[in-house]
Amino acid sequence: MTPRKPLLGLCPIGKFVFSNADAVRFKGLLQERLRQWEVPFEDLDGVLEDGLVKDQSHVDAVVAHFRQAGVEALFMPHCNFGTEGAVGMIARKLGLPVLLWGPRDEAPLPDGTRLRDSLCGLFASSNVLNKLGVRFTYIENCRIDEAPLRQGLETFLRAVHAAAALKGGLRLGHIGQRIDFFWTTIINEQELLQRFGVEVLPLDMVDFIKASQDRAARGRAGYAKELAELRQTTTIEGFSDDGPMTNVLAMRDQMLALARDHGLEALAVQEFTSLVDAMGTYCFYAESAVGDAVTIAFESDIHGAISNVLAQRASFNAAPAFLSEFVVRHPDNDNAGCVWHAGAPLSLRDPADRARIGHHWILPSPLSGMTHFRLRQGPVTLTRFDGNRGEYVLAVGSAKTCPGPYTQNNYVWVEVDDWRRWERALIEGPFIHHMAMNYGHYAEALREAVRYVPGLSLLDLNRTEPAAS
Numbered sequence: 001m002t003p004r005k006p007l008l009g010l011c012p013i014g015k016f017v018f019s020n021a022d023a024v025r026f027k028g029l030l031q032e033r034l035r036q037w038e039v040p041f042e043d044l045d046g047v048l049e050d051g052l053v054k055d056q057s058h059v060d061a062v063v064a065h066f067r068q069a070g071v072e073a074l075f076m077p078h079c080n081f082g083t084e085g086a087v088g089m090i091a092r093k094l095g096l097p098v099l100l101w102g103p104r105d106e107a108p109l110p111d112g113t114r115l116r117d118s119l120c121g122l123f124a125s126s127n128v129l130n131k132l133g134v135r136f137t138y139i140e141n142c143r144i145d146e147a148p149l150r151q152g153l154e155t156f157l158r159a160v161h162a163a164a165a166l167k168g169g170l171r172l173g174h175i176g177q178r179i180d181f182f183w184t185t186i187i188n189e190q191e192l193l194q195r196f197g198v199e200v201l202p203l204d205m206v207d208f209i210k211a212s213q214d215r216a217a218r219g220r221a222g223y224a225k226e227l228a229e230l231r232q233t234t235t236i237e238g239f240s241d242d243g244p245m246t247n248v249l250a251m252r253d254q255m256l257a258l259a260r261d262h263g264l265e266a267l268a269v270q271e272f273t274s275l276v277d278a279m280g281t282y283c284f285y286a287e288s289a290v291g292d293a294v295t296i297a298f299e300s301d302i303h304g305a306i307s308n309v310l311a312q313r314a315s316f317n318a319a320p321a322f323l324s325e326f327v328v329r330h331p332d333n334d335n336a337g338c339v340w341h342a343g344a345p346l347s348l349r350d351p352a353d354r355a356r357i358g359h360h361w362i363l364p365s366p367l368s369g370m371t372h373f374r375l376r377q378g379p380v381t382l383t384r385f386d387g388n389r390g391e392y393v394l395a396v397g398s399a400k401t402c403p404g405p406y407t408q409n410n411y412v413w414v415e416v417d418d419w420r421r422w423e424r425a426l427i428e429g430p431f432i433h434h435m436a437m438n439y440g441h442y443a444e445a446l447r448e449a450v451r452y453v454p455g456l457s458l459l460d461l462n463r464t465e466p467a468a469s
Contacts, residue, residue, distance in 0.1 A: 003316040006160045008041040009071030010034065011062060011090060013125070014052035015081040019115040023079035024050050026103055029144055030077055037150060039157065042069040052079065059089045066094060073160045075153070078102035082121025088128035091136070097163065097452045098136035099156045100126060104143050135451050158445030162313040163452035168197030170309060171263055175255075176205040176270025178300040184432040185301045191390065192302070195455050200302055201262055205270060208254065209278045216250035223249045235356040238368025244281035245357075248369065251279065252286040259294040266305040268297040282369030284342040285357050288410075291345030297323050297434075298343060303386050307436035310394070311383045314442035314449065320345040321383075322375070322410070325433040326426070329419070336402050336415040339382075339437055342371045344410035348439070350376040361408045375412035377401045381442040382414075382461070388430035394450050395431055397422065397461030398443040422461050429459055 010030065014023040027043075027050070034041050045051040047065045048058055066074070074096050076087055082102075091098045102118030109115070119141045129136050137159070139152030178185055192198040216223065223246045230236070239245060255267055267290075269275075275283050287296040295312055297305035301323065308321035322344040330336035349355055356372040359365070384395040397416060404413025414437075416422050426433070443462065450458040 003318045004161070005038075005040055005157050005316060006072035006164070007070060008034070008039055008157070009066040009069070009074045009094075009096070010041045010043040011066070011074055011076045012044065012052050013076055013078045013082050013087055013121070014050070014054045015083050015121070016054055018080040018117060020050065020052075020080070022115040023052055026077070026079040026144070027051055033144065033150075037153070039153065041075070042066065042071050053086050053090070054083055056083065056086045056089065059086050059093070062090050063093045071096065072164065073097045073099065073157070075099045075101075076125070078118045078121040078125065080116035080118065080121075082118075082125045084121070084124040084128040087125040088132045088134065091129060091134045092132045097156070097160045098129065098134060099139065099153065100129075100136055101139040101149060101152065102141055104141050137448055137451065155445045155448055158314045158316065158442065159448035159452065161316060162310050162446055162449040165265075165306070165309050165313055166196040166198065166453045166456065170196075170198045170265055170306070171201060172198065172302060172305050173201045173203050173258055173262060173264040173267045174300065174302065175203045175208050175267060176274060176300065177202075179270060179272075182299050185299055185303070187302045188387070189302070191387075195392075196453070198306060201264065203258060205274050208258075209275065212247060212251040212254040213278070215254055216246045219250065219253075220246060233355065235354060235358070237356065237358040239281070244279060244369065245285075247279040248281060248283050248286045249289075251275075251283055252289045255286065255290050256293060264294065266295045266297065266309050268300050268302050268305045270300050271298050276367060276369075281367055282342075282360060284369060284371045287343035288346050288371050291322070291343065292320050292347050295321055296343060298341065301432075301434050303384075304434045304436070307383050307385045307434070310385060310446060310449070311381060311436040311438045311442065314381070314445040315438060315440055319438040319440045319442070320347060321436040321438040322348055323434050324410075324437045325435065327433070330402075330404055330413055330415075333402060333404075333413075333415060335417070335419040336404065336413055337419065338404065338407065338411055339414050339435070340407065340409060340411040342409045344371065344373070344375060348375045348410075350374045371410055372408050373410060374406075375401070375410060376439070377412070378439045379441055380414060380437050380439055381446070383436040383446055384426075384431050384434070386430045386432065391430070392456050393430060393459050394446065394456055395425065395429060395435075395459040395461055396443050396446045398441060417462055425459055425461055
C-alpha cells in the first residue's frame with residue numbers, strides 16, 4: 001500500500017480592511033509549515049494579488065485554478081479577517097471538504113488598533129458556509145506553532161482520504177459468492193453503487209481456482225524454494241507434501257494479480273468450501289501474505305471490505321487493517337474482549353510469537369492451513385461500515401490491546417473504555433461481529449470523514465450517551 005495525502009488547495013482569506021502585510025506574512029508562514037509537514041498543496045500565488053482572496057470578484061479565478069490543479073480539499077485560513085461571501089461561493093462551487101482556521105490574534109497595538117480580527121472573520125464565514133449547506137471542519141483559533149493546527153490539519157486530511165472512498169471510484173473484488181448460511185453478509189450491492197459509488201467486481205470461483213492451480217504448476221520450483229525459506233521462520237504442520245502450500249502461495253500471487261489488473265483496493269473471499277476442497281488446504285496464509293498489500297475481507301463480507309478500506313485510508317494506507325471479530329469477553333477484565341480470526345496481515349504478528357500454519361481447531365477437518373499467531377500490542381482503531389433498510393452507519397472506536405490468555409488463530413485481547421456501551425451498540429445497530437482493526441489513533445479522522453459522506457451517519461463507540469433528565 002502506498003501512503004498518499006490528498007492534494008490541498010491553500011486558499012488564504014484576507015480582506016480590504018486590517019493589515020494586508022500581516023495577512024501576507026501569515027500566508028507565507030503557512031506555506032512554510034505545509035512544506036515542513038510534507039503536505040502537498042496548490043496555492044494562489046500568481047493567480048491573485050498577494051495570493052489572497054480579498055474580494056468576491058476573485059471567486060471564478062480561484063475556482064478555475066483549483067479545478068485545473070485537481071485539488072481534493074480546501075484549506076481556507078483567515079489571515080487577517082474574512083471575505084465571507086467569497087469563502088462561501090468558492091467552497092460551494094468546488095464542492096470539496098473545507099478546513100477553516102485562523103491565527104489567534106495578538107493584543108491590540110499600543111495605540112489601540114489591531115492588525116487583524118481573524119476570529120471575527122471565522123464567525124462570519126462559518127455562518128455563510130452553513131447558509132449555503134457547505135460541510136466544513138474547524139480547527140480552534142490558535143497560534144500557528146501550537147499543536148491544534150498541525151493535529152487538526154492531519155486529522156482533516158485523513159478524513160478527506162477516507163471519505164473519498166465512499167464518494168465514487170472504490171472497486172472491490174468478490175471471489176466466489178456468499179455462502180448460504182452467512183446471512184450476516186447479505187448486502188445491497190446496487191445501493192452501494194448508487195449511493196456511494198462502490199463497485200463490486202464479481203470474480204468467478206472456478207476461474208480463480210484454475211488460474212491459481214495453473215500458476216502453482218508453472219512456478220513449482222520457485223514456490224518450493226520459498227517454502228523452504230518460510231519453514232525457517234514459520235512452523236508448518238499437517239501436510240504430507242508441498243502441494244497444498246504451493247497452491248496457497250500461488251493463490252496469494254493470483255489475488256495480487258487480480259487486484260493489480262482490475263484496480264481493486266480490496267478483496268472479499270468466500271473462503272470455503274470450494275477453495276478448501278480444490279486446494280487441499282485452508283488458504284488463510286495466502287490472505288495473511290496479501291493483507292499488507294491489498295486488504296482482505298473473509299466470508300464474502302463486502303461491508304467488511306469497505307470497513308477495511310476506510311480504516312486504512314484514515315492511516316494514509318500506512319496501517320493495514322485486519323477484519324477481526326469480537327468473540328468472547330475477557331475472563332477477568334470487564335472492559336475487554338478477544339478480537340480474533342485467521343488471515344491477519346503478517347506485519348501485525350507479535351514479534352515474540354512464532355507464526356504457525358496448522359489445523360482448524362473448530363471444524364472437524366483433517367486439513368491443515370490455518371494461520372496461528374498472536375497480534376502485537378498497541379493502540380488500535382476499530383471500524384465497522386454497515387447498513388440496513390437504506391440507512392448506513394459507521395461505528396468507530398479507539399481501544400488498546402491488553403494482556404489475556406492464549407487462544408488459537410490470529411487474536412489479541414482489546415480493552416475499550418466502556419464494554420457495556422460497545423456491546424449494546426454493536427448488538428442493537430445494523431452491525432455484525434466483524435470489525436476492521438488497525439494499529440494507531442485514527443478514530444477522530446474517521447468520525448470527521450462521516451461529515452463528508454452524504455447518507456452516512458456516525459456511531460461513536462467511545463462517547464457515552466447523555467444521562468436522561
